[in-house]
Amino acid sequence: MTSPQEPMDHRYRGEHPVRTLLYLFRDERVALVLAVLVFVVKHSPTWLLPLVTANIIDVVVQHGPITDLWINVGVILVILLVNPPLHLLYVRWLHGAVRRTGSRLRWALCGRMQQLSIGYHARMSASVLQAKVIRDVETIEQMIVQTVDGGLGSLTVLIGGLVIIGVSAxxxxxxxxxxxxxxxxxxxxxxxxxxxxxxxxxxxxxxxxxxxxxxxxxxxxxxxxxxxxxxxxxxxxxxxxxxxxxxxxxxxxxxxxxxxxxxxxxxxxxxxxxxxxxxxxxxxxLTPGDVVMLSSFLTILTGSTTALMSLTPVITKGLESVRSVGEVLQAPDLENNAGKAQVTRVEGAFEFRSVGFRYEGSDASAVRDFTLTVSPGETIAFVGASGAGKSTVLNLLIGFLRPTSGRILLDGTDMETLDLRSYRRFLSVVPQESILFQGTIRENVTYGLPQVSEEKLLAALRDANALEFIERMPDGLDTVVGERGARLSGGQKQRLAIARALIRDPRVLILDEATSALDTASEALVQQALARLVRGRTTFVVAHRLSTIKGADRIVVMRHGGIEEVGSHEDLLARAGAYTSLQAHQLA
Incomplete structure (x- = not known):
């Protein structure tokens, strides 16, 4: 099976979709040829029956040798009896080829989605991508099966019938x-x-x-x-x-x-x-049998021709799905890590040098002339009005976005030269709304870590203040959380997200509004867990409530994508500037 590491290289959008289909089924050519040969034999009774019927009628009308009658009956019986095993072979070869190709295509799509940039995913609806993986591939599979079943059947009947008429009449x-x-x-x-x-x-x-x-x-x-x-x-x-x-x-x-x-x-x-x-x-x-044969063939051949014409909408829809799949497989917006240096160690020092970023299609910069130096183990908080550029800075730190101007240095090395996938192994993110999948608590916390000891897991959950509610659950760590954690409260989901970050022991931590959606009781438990999580790590925090970032080493006040003020909580209050205004506005 082709995996995401083995891309299906082809000009899906540049080529005609029929050529693309031939490319997709290149590994199944033998199975398809065998399926076609078997189908022609197993389907032969459809166009041989009128001929056999004509021969039997002529034997009866003309009082021919009775052996001719039994020979014709025997021929049709043999063909009918071999139909079931031949049909099973046909299904095995054709449907097997289609299913395997569909599976490879889904693998390729999922692999490509993992390679496409976050900017692409921000522009493209998740439901559209899901439809391409599920519905479009299914449509392609159905088109192949229906076209071969209906089209090949009609073609063999047409060709066989016309040959018999050409010879007999x-x-x-x-x-x-x-x-x-x-x-x-x-x-x-x-x-x-x-x-x-x-x-x-x-x-x-x-x-x-x-x-x-x-x-x-x-x-x-x-x-x-x-x-x-x-x-x-x-x-x-x-x-x-x-x-x-x-x-x-x-x-x-x-x-x-x-x-x-x-x-x-x-x-x-x-x-x-x-x-x-x-x-x-x-x-x-002509014989009386020929008369019956010609009458029968008119209905059979007309039905076959009509069936061929009726396949047009199925084929058109399937080829459109080939183009739709190609939009993902050839999307150019990839996160380019090829050939770049692997990150094997992270101290946690960052330096922003006149960084700017502008989203595609936007006239204004989301981040402009952003200059900041961060020491290892330091906690930096970003505050400001909505649209100030805080989330964009976090996405630049994660590597989801690349600066359109300026540079970001990690431990003295330009991040543009680094393989960001290897860098993210040293990074953990706790978002505003924790993302859990349909699985157990154990599976969600250890996601991506196949070898985790029970002691390490329990320690992470204890430090995240999560054990207290897990122990009350009947299945404990094996409790299924439901789709997107539907069976858990907001505070419980957030504590599991913190445990997921803790168990990875990251060097760099990003907290994006991690407590803004919680009630007071849940926020207190989560804040305690966060205090343990940030210890000894370079931490970047975006917070809506200023009360949650008083302990940050430095607070960066942003406005219109730039830095307006930088300092500790006490320093900024003493200046009575933008930070003081933000706090007064919240208290009011």
Missing amino acids: PAFLPVFLVVVPAAAYLVARLRARMRTRNESFRREVELLSSRVHEMTSLIPITRAHALESDALRRVDGSLRQVLDSGLRLDRINGRFASLAWVLLNILGVVTLAAAALVVYYDVLP
């Missing part, structure tokens, strides 16, 4: 080459009108779905203001539209089915009558 071959495509075109036109009606009905159902979702989400407001009847009236309108559209669609479906059936049967009767007249007047040397 060559005079009728031109008739079939004209009549069959014409009949298929008429049926396809009828289906196209049906598709428009079906899309209209689907939109009505989607509108009803949104109305019902809206109604359920507004139930507390509706009940609180006694607006139940108004809510029902809004839904009732959509219900009536869906009912009317559904009834119209059913009537059109009925007309379509009837017209298509009548059309194909009229053509069959006309072909049967024409062949019968040819035999009756000895115009051509």
Whole structure:
């Protein structure tokens, strides 16, 4: 299986999607060829049956040798009996090839997402990326299976049927080459009108779905203001539209089915009558069996041609999904670490030299002329109004963003020359909202650390003030936290995030509004845990509540992306400047 470390190199967007599909299935060529060969054999009864039927009729009508009858019956029985094992082989080879390719493609997408920059992920919706990994790959898989099942089946029937007609009744071959495509075109036109009606009905159902979702989400407001009847009236309108559209669609479906059936049967009767007249007047040397065969083949070949035409929407949708996947696999916005120096040790000294950063498409700089020197083990707090540039500075420290001007030095080395993935092994982040996954407490705290002793885990949880609530849980460390930690309170989730940071023993620590969303009791426990966490580490803190950063070595007051003041809590209060104004505003 191709892993994220083995990229699927190809010009997904630059090439035609069919060429890209051939590239994606390059490792499955043998399986696909075997699947096609097996399919042709197992599907042969569909186009051989009219010929066998014709031979049997001729034996009966012309009183031919009875052995000919048994030979024809035997041939068709053998082909029918070998169908099940051949079908299993076909499914094994085709579906196996498709599933393996889909899995490799998902691997490649997930690997690429890990390589793309945080800026890319900030611009791209997570649900869109999820849809590309799940839905687009599934659409590609379905397109391949449906195209091979339907398309190959129709092609073998068309080719086999036309060859048999060309050999048995060559005079009728031109008739079939004209009549069959014409009949298929008429049926396809009828289906196209049906598709428009079906899309209209689907939109009505989607509108009803949104109305019902809206109604359920507004139930507390509706009940609180006694607006139940108004809510029902809004839904009732959509219900009536869906009912009317559904009834119209059913009537059109009925007309379509009837017209298509009548059309194909009229053509069959006309072909049967024409062949019968040819035999009756000895115009051509045809047998009664040939007449039945020609009539049967008209229906079979018309259905096969129609089936081929109906695959167009499936193929179009699948090829569009190939392009959609290519948007991720060839997204240029990568975090470039190739060839850069590995970080094997971090002391924790940072130096910002006239650092500036401007987001793409923005006229103003988010950070400008930012100059600051930080010693190892120092705690630096960033404060300021919303939009002052605090979070941008943190993202520059983590390496999610690269300065557009100036330099950031880590222990005297320009971070632009470092492999930031290796640097982040010495870094821990405690965000405003801790991110937990569907798993146990143990799995969440030790995430990414396969070998962690029980003693080290318990020590980290104890220092994070988390043991007190874990011990009350029936399953203890093996308690499942739920999706995004839904079974835990905000304070409990935040203490687990601190334990996750503690267990990694980082040299650099970043706290981004780590207590702003907590109540007073939870904040006190988290602050105690944070006090243990920052000890001996270079720490950068963004805080909304100024009361939580009084103990910082230095506080950096930011405004419009630049530094307005720097100093300790007491120094800044003594200056009676911007920091004092911020504190007075909070106290007010």
